[in-house]
Amino acid sequence: LVGPEVLTGSTRMKAGTAQKMTLNMISTAAMARSGKVYGNRMVDVQVTNEKLKRRACRILKDLTGVDEAAAQNLLAAADNNAKVAIVMQRRGVDAATARRLLQAAHGFLRPVIDG
DSSP: OOOOOSSTTOTTHHHHHHHHHHHHHHHHHHHHHTTOEETTEEOOOBOOSHHHHHHHHHHHHHHHOOOHHHHHHHHHHTTTBHHHHHHHHHHTOOHHHHHHHHHHTTTOSHHHHTO
16 A cells, blocks of 8 residues: 555556555566676666766775776776676686686676685
């Protein structure tokens, strides 16, 4: 039950908000269960434009402690795959090894870097 509406007679406002919140919770849980998040960050960023490249670099900097230039270099060496770049830096491996480690962990970052 969502309770009374702010605007009397408008029965869909709170119900729509409740539905949206529920769908957001479900999709967030699905992302976490599928290995797309690490902590409170979405690490499976698909770098398809400059905005997402900046986001991936920010995530790399936050999770690895590298500076902006190093984050950009890591991302480029990882073919714009943020998870691969994180593993490369944290484990000190090349991109191919990082991909193999992630594949062995079914795409989950935590067992690869926290281990």
